[in-house]
Amino acid sequence: MNMPVKPVIAGNWKMHKTIEEARELAATIVSGYSRLGRASIILFPPFTAIREVRNTVSGSGIRVGAQNVFWEDRGAFTGEISPPQLKEAGCEFVIIGHSERRQFFHETDETVRKKTLAALRHDLIPVVCIGETLEERDRNLTLERIKAQLETGVFSLEEKDFRRVVIAYEPIWAIGTGRNANPEQAEEVHAFIRDLIASRYGKNAADCAIILYGGSVKPDNAFSLAREKDVDGFLVGGASLDAGSFLAIAGEALRAGEE
Ligand code: PGA
Numbered sequence: 001m002n003m004p005v006k007p008v009i010a011g012n013w014k015m016h017k018t019i020e021e022a023r024e025l026a027a028t029i030v031s032g033y034s035r036l037g038r039a040s041i042i043l044f045p046p047f048t049a050i051r052e053v054r055n056t057v058s059g060s061g062i063r064v065g066a067q068n069v070f071w072e073d074r075g076a077f078t079g080e081i082s083p084p085q086l087k088e089a090g091c092e093f094v095i096i097g098h099s100e101r102r103q104f105f106h107e108t109d110e111t112v113r114k115k116t117l118a119a120l121r122h123d124l125i126p127v128v129c130i131g132e133t134l135e136e137r138d139r140n141l142t143l144e145r146i147k148a149q150l151e152t153g154v155f156s157l158e159e160k161d162f163r164r165v166v167i168a169y170e171p172i173w174a175i176g177t178g179r180n181a182n183p184e185q186a187e188e189v190h191a192f193i194r195d196l197i198a199s200r201y202g203k204n205a206a207d208c209a210i211i212l213y214g215g216s217v218k219p220d221n222a223f224s225l226a227r228e229k230d231v232d233g234f235l236v237g238g239a240s241l242d243a244g245s246f247l248a249i250a251g252e253a254l255r256a257g258e259e
Helices: 019-036 047-057 083-089 099-105 109-121 134-138 142-153 183-201 203-208 219-226 243-258
Strands: 008-012 040-044 063-066 093-096 125-130 166-169 210-214 233-236
Touching: 008 210, 008 243, 019 040, 019 047, 019 243, 040 093, 047 063, 047 083, 083 109, 093 109, 109 125, 109 142, 125 142, 134 142, 142 183, 166 183, 183 203, 183 210, 183 219, 219 233, 219 243, 233 243
Parallel strands: 008 040, 008 233, 040 063, 063 093, 093 125, 125 166, 166 210, 210 233
Antiparallel strands: none
């Protein structure tokens, strides 16, 4: 599976959109995308709409992923979805360890590790989410938390596998709150993540690593965030449900890269 080129703009549709609504949104994004061909766009619809979205974006260069995966290939795991099932539906990516999964479904850094390994085994590119709570930020524990999440969740991977992982820094207090991290706050954590990657896997792996920011990204804050050196793109929630704002965010990220 080819790693996407930077900037990467990913839309996490969460538990929104019926199949028909998903088709419409994907089709509108496809028509706007031809004007912005140099950003990598990845759409993460709900499971039920993956196939339809995959068919709708086919041939456009837009790629598709899932919002979650289980670590076993098959078996008596009612309600779960396996990596081969996602591949068959047309996924190339999968979000792992989103804070909503951690908060509502008790996922941990250890389940992130197992899911990441399972995804890689099946040639799905994991988009591993990490981020601190507001309380951790207020108590100055942000960097410590990020380090622990990376160490348990991904740093046990061999280098060749790590090179096929995308990291998404999503401060929990910024998700769905309208309160984004400001560019300096985002850059501080992104640079810290890149340094950790450099110590673990070397400078080249760190330079190649894709580190996305997520949390209340909107067309009007995308440019200043994307201008930061270590911000390689976005994982967008709410604003990805509207084709106009999602494409505007992609346009701002490209403009920031051209400066
Ligand atoms: P948001 O969500 O853009 O609505 O804050 C981001 C995410 O959860 O990935």
